[in-house]
Amino acid sequence: MQAxxxxxxxxxxxxxxxxxxxxxxxxxxxDYDSFEELIAQYNxxxxxxxxxxxxxxQCSKKHLLLVYRPKLLERHVSLPVCRQILSAAGYPAAAPxxxxxxxxxxxxxxxxxxxxxxxxxxxxxxxxxxGFQLHRGKGYKLCGYWKxxxxxxxxxxxxxCYDRCRSxxxxxxxxxxxxxxxxxxx
Numbered sequence: 302m303q304a305x306x307x308x309x310x311x312x313x314x315x316x317x318x319x320x321x322x323x324x325x326x327x328x329x330x331x332d333y334d335s336f337e338e339l340i341a342q343y344n345x346x347x348x349x350x351x352x353x354x355x356x357x358x359q360c361s362k363k364h365l366l367l368v369y370r371p372k373l374l375e376r377h378v379s380l381p382v383c384r385q386i387l388s389a390a391g392y393p394a395a396a397p398x399x400x401x402x403x404x405x406x407x408x409x410x411x412x413x414x415x416x417x418x419x420x421x422x423x424x425x426x427x428x429x430x431x432g433f434q435l436h437r438g439k440g441y442k443l444c445g446y447w448k449x450x451x452x453x454x455x456x457x458x459x460x461x462c463y464d465r466c467r468s469x470x471x472x473x474x475x476x477x478x479x480x481x482x483x484x485x486x487x
Contacts, residue, residue: 303474304332305328306474307474310467310470311467313326314466314469317368317470318466318470319351320462320466321423321424321463322370322373322374322422322424323369323370323373323424324367324368324423325365325366325367325368325419326365326366327363327364328363328364328366329362333364336356340354340366346481346485347481347485350484350485351372352484353368354366355367357406357409358409365409367402367422369422373424374398374422375397375398378421382427383421386418387421390418392405405419405422417433418430420447423447425447426449426452426456428451429449429451432448432449432450432451433447433448443456443457445457446459470483
């Protein structure tokens, strides 16, 4: 369990701490006997403080897990430009977050290409999601937590903030604190 918490702290600290809408993490199936039960336990413990876990997809070797703050994510996906990006990718217009996530799961399972609109669900600036789609991942101004096309100074500031958050949370989890203790006490 502590190994999983360390993975979560390293890869998902900004979402766990509420400074980013969501993070994704790939988890090897061989590391977990019952990943679905584990995620249900985390949801039972941490949904109370506004942290949700959702398995978006799985293949023979990995689970793709979304760790998110529903209120932050709902606010982000509700931005008109984000709705336009999602609508262009075939998402239902004005659908609530659970419906959008269900559609994303379907796209991850049934799409020949990776659905790059996933950046909207990760709270990336919409201009950068559009830039990535237009330039097919090339010609970016900065690369960090995502490829930046619009405002590298602002993104660099966010990247530093995410790095500090990651370090602080990882240090706490490594010293024996559990995510439940850290976030339910907050």
